[in-house]
Amino acid sequence: MTSSIKNYLGAIRYFEGLSDSELSYIAANSILHTYEANEIIFLEGEPAQGLWIVEKGRVKIHKLHPEGGEHILHLRGPGNTFNDIAALDNEHNPANATALSSEVSIWLIPSDVITNVLSTNPQVALNVIRLMARRVRSLVGQIEDLALYSVVVRLARFLLKQTENPNLSGPGITRTAIAAHLNTTPQTISVALRELEAAEAIEFDRHRIVILSEDKLRSIALL
Amino acid sequence: MNQAEWYPQINQDRCISCGDCITQCPEDALGQQNGKAALVYPERCAYCSHCEDICPSNAIELPFLIVMKHHKREGV
Structure with missing residues (x-):
């Protein structure tokens, strides 16, 4: 132990x-x-x-x-x-x-x-x-995201951050949890996910959100 | 990874027993247990997330794994 x-x-x-x-x-x-x-x-x-x-x-x-x-x-x-x-x-x-x-x-x-x-x-x-x-830098970044960027941009940044630390993904990362983190509603997250899918940045594969193009996602995330 | 962790999670405390998810599930995977919605046939679940979208009390959530395309086979 x-x-x-x-x-x-x-x-x-x-x-x-x-x-x-x-x-x-x-x-x-x-x-x-x-x-x-x-x-x-x-x-x-x-x-x-x-x-x-x-x-x-x-x-x-x-x-x-x-x-x-x-x-x-x-x-x-x-x-x-x-x-x-x-x-x-x-x-x-x-x-x-x-x-x-x-x-x-x-x-x-x-x-x-x-x-x-x-x-x-x-x-x-x-x-x-x-x-x-x-x-402190991370919290300043969170305030910046919430104050300055749309849900789609915040979601793109969230998805990129998750893939940088795979330990964070998995059971429990639901639309409701993402919405509670990005200060919006699950319905708005659904719309934003569909927008990212339409831009061919991500796709759904049952319980997976697969990032198809990191470059496209970074571009949407304004990074 | 425990397969059950990838099924829709139904919060019994939030469920208001309206039955909408049961009647509208395209795969008939949901039913009632103790008066509340429950995933009674998990093997039928197609992960379409319709139940999550229509639940009026936000009692149903679907967990996701977020992966890069070249990592698609990892983590499960």
Whole structure:
């Protein structure tokens, strides 16, 4: 069990530069949690427990609207971390996390373990600063997409992003989930998908959305 | 990959038991279980997404795998 998380830790940028004994310390203090589809991992406003690392399955990080809708901020798959910010500032969870697929397994590294590693290893502190800067850039990009671009452009960008990280695709990536991420309705996503199909950028093959031409999709995505 | 994960997902809490998806499924794959819509003949499902489109309570969702053409055989 410990060796399982050590494999993941070694591949995570936060922990680049750590010695084998430091990785072992984190692994020995991490806890494996399992969830079924649609099971809540944590709620917004609850005290943060630490840094989460997906071992298997997919997770959505989302905010709920007072009227009952939701906005998906991030989709996370194997090897991805989430709730980084709350794990670092020891404040409350800024959003909700829910399992998207069945048999989701996630490692939790408690906040005090993260703090101990950070306080003794400047390389990890530098890694964290770089990753936080990247997160800020990503959020600025999301705001830009929502404010400036049409649904078709946003969808094209989303599809390209998904193929760059195949771990994010799979069961749970539905039109409703895409709509909740791109701040629109499932019906609008259907229209946009048909538009991309008509432009011969994608095609449907049962449960697959196949990107036929990355160049065409990039052109539509204004990239 | 578990094949069942690729079938239409029906959220029983959202289902209002209107029966529209059951009567309009072109493959007769849907039926009722405990008063709610259910995929009773999954092998018949053609993944046409008609049920998803017509559900008035957005209770039905179809999961997708997003792949590049040259990766078409991967991931399943």
